[in-house]
Structure formats: structure tokens, C-alpha cells
Amino acid sequence: MSEQQAPKAKKESVKQVSSIWLVPLVAIGIGLWMFYQYITSQGPEITLNMGTAEGIEVGKTEIKALNVKVGVVTDVTLNDDYTSITVKAQMDKDAARMLKEDTLFWVVKPRIGKEGVSGLETLLSGAYIQLQPGRNGDEEREFTVLDIPPVAPPDAKGLRLVLTHNEAGKLGVGDPVLYEGFTVGRVEKVSFDPETKKAHYQLFIFEPYNSLIRKRTRFWLTSGVDLNMSAEGFNLKIGSIESLITGGVSFRVPKGRDPGELITKDLSKFRLYNNLKQVRERFFDEYLEYVMLFDESVRGLNPGAPIEYRGIRVGTVQKVPLSLRTMREGFTNKQIPVLVRIELGRVLDHVNYASLGDLKTNLEREFDGGLRASLKTGNLLTGALLIDLELYPDEPPIKQREYANYDLFPTKAGGFAQIQKQIMAILNKVNELPVEDTLLSLNATLQTSQKTLAAAEGVAQELRGLLAKNDTQAIPGEIRESLQQIQQTLNGFGPDAQPYQNLEQALAQFEQVMAELQPVLRQLNEKPNSLIFTGEKTPDPIPVGGVQ
Template sequence: MSNPSPPQAKKEAIKQISSIWLVPVIAVGIGIWMLFQFITSQGPEITLKIDTAEGIEVGKTEIKALNVKVGVVTSVTLNEDYSAIEVTAQMDKDAARMLKDDTLFWVVKPRIGKSGVSGLDTLLSGAYIQLRPGKSENEQRTFKVLDIPPVAPPDAKGLRLILSHNEAGKLGVGDPVLYEGFTVGRVENVSFDTASKKAHYQLFIFEPYNSLIRKRTRFWLTSGVDLQMSAEGFNLKIGSIESLITGGVSFRVPRGREPGELITKQKSKFRLYNNIKEVRERFYEDYLEYVMLFNESVRGLQVGAPVEYRGIRIGTVSKVPLEMIHSDKNFSNKDIPVLVRIELDRVKSHVYYENLEMLKASLKEEFNYGLRASLKTANLLTGALLVDVSLFADEPAYKRQRYGDYDVFPTKAGGFAQIQKEISSFVKKINNLPVEDTLLTLNKTLDTSQQTLLAAEKVAVELNQLLAQKETKAIPGEVRNSLQQLQETLNGFSPDGVPYQNLEQALVQFEQVMAELQPVLRQINEKPNSLIFSGEKAADPIPVGGRQ
């Protein structure tokens, strides 16, 4: 008996998808949406070039604008030639409109500088990079990070000026710009032009002080303490407390000068002077140049020393000494050439001359009348000299001379050199006196006096013998009394007598004086200036900086 086959199950494919798969699908969708939101919310990526990465940390150092976060540092690497640091930062979407070619970046960290103390809030939070939005129409993605914060923004109200000087290092960024001691601006930038070999200093004058800048405004360096020792004596000036620490630059229109038109053009150029004295000197642009030849020491005569006529300044010493052009190899016969300027404006303040030609013709005529220049001590304490011009009626007529390309201004020894010359003349007269002949004559006179006294003594002895005789005693009393008086008179000339002793003592003292005078006369003959200076040779001065 056969068994029936078991029933077979029917297979049927299920077409319905399980709802559990909705969970990963939704998760993927959310991820894609979040990625899209992240990508669309991101701003541009920028590159910052900085000298040092001090205080910069990846993922922590923020970029802020007006204390609002607008980006974050994502990487810090060295550039290809290892000369700088390249910082990559991811900016927010809203920060894209700030990134122009005039946008500025700098690192904010604690600073103690010329402009004060800043960045103290970063002691706890850490350094961050400050962004100052640009105003240009051109976008940019690579920037140079400034070493220090900028003095003023590009669109700040004020005036930018460029000062030029032959030397660098005179000013630094942040140094104050002063007007009558008040800070009205700052040094914004410092650069050096290799073509012109001049340093350029960019200033920013804040509004409304830019109205003080005129065409004839002059700028000069200001140090905290300015001490000058010159022919005028000591000059001490003390600036503001800030300039006392950092220095700075001052400006104004020199007193007595027309200010000129107002300067409104940005980055107008001016010259930077070393001090206010140099500013004043530069206004005397019309002058005559002369060479003065001195046959005395010019030690103490410096460039800038005044040339005066009876105490009134008429010029300035330009160069001490001027290059010698003579071919004579005997150095001791050379005069020292000094170049001076006779300035028209200084002379015109006392005697009017229309131009330099009139001044030159007048000086040429005055030379024939005895106008001469000489050195004169201007300051006994510092030893500074000045050139003194005066009239000497006894001087001979002057014959025009040339020294290279310059006319020669006639000179005359003066001051201490003249005194020394007179002393030398006096010593020569003393040396020419017949001192030795006088001493010989005096010795002969003393010998004659000695013989006379001996003869008188002999007569006195003979007279005593005569009076002792009986025949003499028989002479009447009146005659005897006369002889006795004569004897007493003659006894006074004996060696025991007072006149004889006084005369002998005087002769001894005179011989002692003449013996003591011999070394003095010998020293005067050998060193005529020993009456003023010590005979001992002074030791050479040793510079303080050269001691070890």
C-alpha cells in the first residue's frame, strides 16, 4: 500500500521592504544635509605669512574683527625656503567681503611698546589674529601679517607725510609726532630706498592737526634731552615724558617766516633735519664763500661756529679745515684753511644789500680799509672759538688772493696768539739787554770802591800817627779839634765803620740776586712762553672711552 506524498509548501517572494531600513536612510540624508550646510556655510580659505609662529596654535588661535570671531587657524607650516611661516586659516562665510587687498592682519598679544601697553586680555585667553577689513574693490586671499598694530587705518581722517633723511634708524614705528610738545601724530612706517640711499619715514597726522602742515613747515628730530655745548655756551632742552623715553619728531614753521599754503596732498615729501638749529641755518640760502688762512691753532673751531662782526653774526663756519691744495711738502709753513659763509640775510638785517654782488663789492672795498678776520675765544669753559671780523686801520692794503676756487678773506692773528706774540717780543728785548756787560762794570766799580776804602783807611792810620806826635799836640786847640773831627769822619770808612759794613752788605745781596736771576733769564731765553705756561710738559689726554 503506497503512502501519499506529503504536501509541499508553496514559496512566494515578498515584495514589501521592511520599514527598519528607513533609519539608516534618514541618517544618511541628515548627514548629507549637514555636510551641505557645512560646506555652504564655510567661507574662503586664506594664507597668512608671518615671521614667527609664537602664540599661534592650530584649531585654537582665532581670527577676530571687532572682537567677533570670523575664522580659525587650520595649519601652520614653513614656506619652501624656510624664510617665513605660512598660516592657513578657514574664514567664515560672512568674512569673505572683508578680504580685500588693503585688509590688515596682526597678532594681538601682550605688548609693552612706545605707544603704551596693549593686549593684556590675551594673558588668559591666548593670542589671536586681528583683522581690519579693507575698503578696496579687489579681493585677495594671501596676506602679510604686520609685526605691530597699525597706527591708523587706511581710511582714517588725517594726513600722511613722507620724511627723508640720509641715515636710517632715526625714528621707529609708533614714535610720536609733536607740535609744541603736544602729540598730534605717529610714525606709521619706516623704509630705506637703496637707489637714493635715503631713509623714508611715513607719518600720520591726526585730524584736525593736519591743518598745521604748511609748505614751509620744517621737521626735525626730537630727543628726550638735548644738551649742546657750542660757542654760545650750554643749551639744554627737555621734551615730553614720552619723547624722553622714545624720542620723536617735531615740526612747525620757523618763527619770522611765511607759512605758505596748506598741504592737503597725501604722502607729500619733506626733509627731516637733525635739530632745530640746523633748520634755522638752512634758511640762509644766499651766501658768499671765502677761505680764511690762519697761521695759528684752530683747535676749538667747529663747523657751525659763528662769524661775527663786533658781536653781530654775519656768517657761519662751513668746513674746518678745508683741504690743503699747496704742493709744498714743508708742513710747518702751511696756513690752516677754513671755509666760511658770509650770509646775505644775516648782513641785511643790519646793513641792506640788494644782492650778493653788492655784498661782494662792499667786502672787497672794506678789505682795503683793514677789514680782517681773527680767531677769538667764544667760551672759556668749553674752549670753543669763533671768527671775529673787525677793522684794523694800520693794516696795509689788501691784494686779492685765491685759494683754489675761493676768494681769500684776509686774516690777522688775534686773541691769545697776539698776546703770545707780544710776550715773545718782550722776552726778546730782555734777552737783548747787556746784562753780562752791566755785571762786569758793576764788579769793576766794586773793586774801585774797595781800593778807595783801603786808601781812606791808610790815610786814617797815618793821621792817627800824626796826631800822636808831640808836634801835633802843640797845635792850637782849634786846629786839633778840627783834626779830631776829620779823624772821626775817616774812621767811619774803616772796616769797623757802619757805612763800610752797610755798603759791603748791599754788595753781597746784589751779587746773590744776580746769581738767582741767571737761571730765570736762561729759561726765558730757551722757552719764551714759560711766563704763562708751566715749564713742565703736560701729559697727553687719555680718552675716557679708551680706558680698560
């Protein structure tokens, strides 16, 4: 069979896809599906501004809400001016609804604060960022991380208040808010307003204690130990253990005052006082200002010292001295001006005055009646002084009524000043005594006494010489003989002597005669004429013719 007759093969193109390509196609589909799932499950990216990146790690530091992971940190960079840290974080899809204007973030790490020890679980797991979900406002994607955890969540039940004070640093975040020593709230935020130059302290009062906040509620700083030494004596107060360590703020409506209506509006403003004493003083807003002029030293008289009338406080010292410019004569002026306030609220507790005008009119009458002010020692230990008011009816009427555009309150030297004047008067009299003449006379007297003593000594020597003579020593024997003769003479008048016995017999006879004379004397006493007429009666005559 020749080559020309050989059959030829027919070529046909066959279109066929190999099954091997199904594997990459499936892989691509699965990848696309996973990418879609990733994209759809991702939440928004947020920006967090922090002061420091301590404890923050990219890809490791989680964001948690109620201990559930809702995001992770993806980037940490310095901001443009290198003053803070900018943190980027990827949030879960479910976390998008938590990101509101009032959402809060803070770093959870080991912390020792005023409320105790917290964040110990992060010692092993590392720090994380805590998210507190927001409730109000629009969605937000940029936040500032708090330095410390918030005191209460935005939706917590209670009342938020703002206290104002002229000085910053009086309170710190977390400090307790006390009512009668019991913690009813916390300091939530501290700020300073440069325009008003006042510090603002935001408090959160927990429910149900918010019902204690009234219109006339007063807030004051509470220190652990409050020791006050003044003219009124010692005053020691000790707060709670927590306030003893950290301090805090207390509040209440002062006793005897109308509490006013209930405060329900958040962020209502109140004034923060330094202490409870300042709170009490601020209730005496109606007062009369006077100037008192004192001739004595005002050392120990401080602003805030009480003005009392027989132990009842009626006012307060405002300024000591009023002003050196009011002392026109400079240091040659003997009087120190002191500005005081007579407070109507204090006087109303004891006397019924309807207004300041009535009080001023009455005081002017009292001035004419002898009402005077004087300095007295209020505390012997500290030397603090107070001003005491008393009536002195003998005082002359006052002539000066004003001083430096202030009404003048008449004064009188205090007891100590009077004692000083009396002592000075005594010393002046002592100085006026003729001491030199007295000393000269005394010197002359001493010289005369010395001469007399010398003469007495000469007499004593002569007496000793006289006693030493034999004639003088013989005198005692002669004296004894004379005494014996006198004794013998006296013995002759004794009971056994004859003269004594004769005298006794004579006295016996005299007594007998007197006994016999007693009837005669009695008869003469009864009938003095018995010596002339007999004592017998003559019988009555009988007529002769009468006999039968």
C-alpha cells in the first residue's frame, strides 16, 4: 500500500475546562466572603486623646465594656505639638451604639486612691481601656481619656452640683461628700474658670440623699482634725476616718434656719465655705458698722473676735486696725481705730428690733446712757482679746459721733489698762516721795544709834566692874538677913499670935452686942416714938354712971 493511499487524521479543537481550577475559584470565593464578613462586622474607628501611653500596646491593649471586649488599640502616635498621645482604636460593630457625646474612657491599671486599691487584676493581664457607654447626644468618634475613673456614670440616679470657691486645690476628685459624718456623695470633677478666677468643684450626690439638698443648704470644707483657738476657747472637731486622711466637704442647713425648697436641677451652683464657722457668720448679713478708738494696745485682738454684752455675742470685729491712713498723726496718735459690726441677727435673739434703723436709734440712746466698749482677755493661754460692752452711768456724754466717715462707738479703758494706770499712779507717788531726805535722816539716826550702843557698852563694862567688887558681892547676905526679920514680924500677926487672938475675942463681943441691939433697932424702925412713949396701951375708961 503506497504512501499516497494512507489515511489522514482529522484535527478538531475541543473546548474543555479542567476541574483543577475549581480549587482556586472556591478559595477566592471564600476569601471574598470572609472579607465581606470582616468588613460588615467591623465597627467604627475612634480616636482617643491621652496624656501618656503608659501601659498601652498596639494590637494588645483591649477596650472593654463590663469586662467584654469591644475594641482594640491599632495605633499610638504623638500629636502634632508633642503634648499628648493620639490613640487609634478599632471598635466592634456592636460597640457603635455606645459611642455618644457622654461616653467615657479611662485606663484600668493598678491604682491606690482615696477609695481604696483597684485594678489589681491587670498586674498579670496588662492594662486595658474601660468604656462607659453613653446615653445622650449624637454619635461621636473622638474622645479624651480620663486620668482617673469617674465617680458615677452619667445615668446614675442622684444629683450633680457645682461648688465655687476663690481658691483651687481645696478638693480633689473622689473626695467624700459628708452629711452628719456619713458619706452621701463624691467629688466628681475639678476645674478652674480663668474669667471669673474661681475654682469649680462638681459633686455627685447619690440617691436617695439628693433629697437633703435644699435652697439654703450650705457646703463647707471638712478637714480630718479642726483645732481652733480663739477668744472663745478651744474647739476640737474630728471628722470621719476617710476625711481624716483625705479631707472632704460637708453640708447641711444651719440649725434654726428655713431650709427652703428642694433642689432638683442638675449642676445647680452653691458657694463653698472654708469652715462651719464661716457658714454661720454669713447668716448675719444685716449689720451696723462702727469704729471703736482704743487708747491701749490691741495686740491679741484679731478679725473675727466676738463683741459681747455680758456674755451674749452681738457683733464681730471686722478689721484691726481700720487703716493706717485714718491715723493722721501717725505714731503720735494715741488711739487705734478698729472696725466692728453690730449684727442684727445676733441681737434679734435677745431683743426685738424690727430693722437696722431701730437698732441704730436704740444704740444712740444707749451711748448717751453710758454704753461703752472695752478690751478684755478672752483666752489666758493664747492672749486673744474680745470686746466687751457694758453700761457706765457715770460716764460723761460723748462729743464725737463720727470717725473717717464711720459712726463712732464710744470706748472705755479696760480693766487691765485701769490696773496699769493705777500702778503707774502709785509708782509716780513713790517717785515723788522725799526718799533722799528720808535716807539722810535715817543715816543720822543710825549714827546716833551707834553712839548710844557705844555708851551702853561703856555702862555694861562699868556694871561688870562694880559687880566684881567685894562690897557689891556682900550685899546679897545683908538682904537675906533683912528678909528674915520681915518674916519674923509677919509671924507675930499669925493665928497663933496673941494680938490675933485678942482681935478675935473683940470681934466676938462685938457680934454679941449687935445681936442684942437688933430688937431695939427693929422697934425703932417700926415705931420711932417708942423712946418717948411706952409701947403698952391704956384700957378704955368705963363711965361710973353706967354701972348697975
